[in-house]
Amino acid sequence: MSPEATDFLYPFIEGDERDSVSLLADLSASAEAKWAHSERLRQETLARCDDQLATIGEAMARRFEAGGQLFAFGNGGSATDADDVAQVFTRPPRGEPLPARSLVTDHAVLTALSNDIGFDVVFSRQLEAHGGPDDIAVGLSTSGNSENLLVAFRQAAKRGMLTVGLAGYDGGQMARCDELQHCLVVRSDSVHRIQESQAALIHALWSAVQSEYQAKGAA
Amino acid sequence: MTLTHADTGAAGAGGDGPYEQGLTEDLARAALALARRFHAGGTMWCASPSWTFHAHHVAVEFVHPVIMGKRALPAVVVPPGADLVASLRATVRPGDMVVVVAGTAPSDPGGADVAEVMRRGPAWGVETVWIGAGTRPPAGAADHVLWLGTDDPLVASEQFVRIYHLLWELTHVCFEHSGLLQPDLCEEEVCITCSDEGRTAEVVAVDQGGDAVVRTAEGRERIDVSLIDPPRPGDLVLVHAGSAIASLEEGRS
Known part of the structure; x- marks a missing residue:
């Protein structure tokens, strides 16, 4: 993988540099370029995933209507994205709150499973305890290769859950995982830019579910 | 790794981001200030009353960078649900940093506590960074105000991720400029x-x-x-x- 080096823009400068004006101008220009890059990637990703989002939104809405709940999980920054998923569904800025939980918030469960069995099962074991056939598993990764997500998707499929993944790069192993029904991929090789577009995908997915779910509720 | 998409090239002409005028300049100044504090041994305290996950994302970004080879930096999440002022008062030391993601009160109920923390920054000797959206806090509310004009909470939340990713990226660029990691002479308003x-x-x-x-x-x-x-x-x-x-x-x- 090509490193997203911060080194490439800036030549090594001797330790006697004292005037921060030119550095600040460079940093600002770099931030502006990266912001524009991120915005373009977001728009491209949402446009490319438009049909997929509608399909997944509809499938998720059916599960919620049947009384199902959503479980979200991921590692590191993607763990915080899982929390974002749980928050936007349960405490939406508009529309109806829907049952969703993040599987990364309970430190007793996470450390018990990691210590007793291994980190690969931290999500699958929780799905084994909580997941049912009306439920939804949403796993987030930037590489698409996190072992504990792949194990969780297999467990979720076994339990009849709807499986949804968010990945980056070329989708990694998640894109080739038979047990994963839907995989939304942000086509970038920068972890930061992937996460920024995944945040937009999370909210677009929530929006798709909301409009579909409300349409049924009004009928 | 196979890439089917070419988003790896250099970004084109910027400016299509709907952020407030001056945000990137503010980001640059905040990054240099944070690099200086980290260089001197400071710890970064992260909080977000209404979006706890953002505080966790900021902290993990600095502690365990996604880019291999970048140094781990001390960043900590203030326990969510805690009295923010009391919690930080007990733990921060002079030289530390406080980075908060929050709107202003009343649109963000946590905004009042955040304003109280920021007001105490000079007495505690901490550098304060306030990332937020909506109604901008008054001038001088924090050392660094990184602000978005949007009132849409989801758009704001997505763009917060960009802001703290860039803050991390720019902070690490500053580490390559060792001569600039010493504070400017007489930068205080009062000598x-x-x-x-x-x-x-x-x-x-x-x-x-x-x-x-x-x-x-x-x-x-x-x-x-x-x-x-x-x-x-x-x-x-x-x-x-x-x-x-x-x-x-x-x-x-």
Whole structure:
């Protein structure tokens, strides 16, 4: 993988540099370029995933209507994205709150499973305890290769859950995982830019579910 | 790794981001300030009353960078649900940093506590960064205000991720400029050498005899508070030459 080096823009400068004006101008220009890059990637990703989002939104809405709940999980920054998923569904800025939980918030469960069995099962074991056939598993990764997500998707499929993944790069192993029904991929090789577009995908997915779910509720 | 998409090239002409004028300049200044604090041994405290996950994302970004080879930096999440002011008061040390993701009150209920933390920054000796959206806090509310104009909470939340990713990226660029990691000479608004000092202090305890123990960026000290109305613990006062010359609580509830 090509490193997203911060080194490439800036030549090594001797330790006697004292005037921060030119550095600040460079940093600002770099931030502006990266912001524009991120915005373009977001728009491209949402446009490319438009049909997929509608399909997944509809499938998720059916599960919620049947009384199902959503479980979200991921590692590191993607763990915080899982929390974002749980928050936007349960405490939406508009529309109806829907049952969703993040599987990364309970430190007793996470450390018990990691210590007793291994980190690969931290999500699958929780799905084994909580997941049912009306439920939804949403796993987030930037590489698409996190072992504990792949194990969780297999467990979720076994339990009849709807499986949804968010990945980056070329989708990694998640894109080739038979047990994963839907995989939304942000086509970038920068972890930061992937996460920024995944945040937009999370909210677009929530929006798709909301409009579909409300349409049924009004009928 | 196979890439089917070419988003790896250099970004084109910028400016299509709907952020407020001056955000990237503010980001640059904040990044240099953070790099200097980290370089001097400071710890970054992260909080977000309404979006706890953002605080966790900021902290993990600095502790365990996604780019291999970048150094791990001390960043900590303030326990969510805690009294933000009390929690930080107990743990921060002079030289630390406080980075908060929050709107302003009343649209963000956590905004009032955040404003209180930021106000105490000078007395605690911490550099404050306030990332938020909606109604911008008043000038001087924090050392660095990184603000978005949007009122849509989901758009704001997505763009916060960009802001703190860029903050991390730019901070690490600053580490490559070792000569700039020392603070600028005489960057303070008031020069200590000519004794024209006016330092913000937080009252720790008040004695019966008109003295008080206060906390400033330089540590604890005993000052005379007989020139002002008797302060209460937690009040902010302005200290000049060993005396409190003004309360910073007037007009506040």
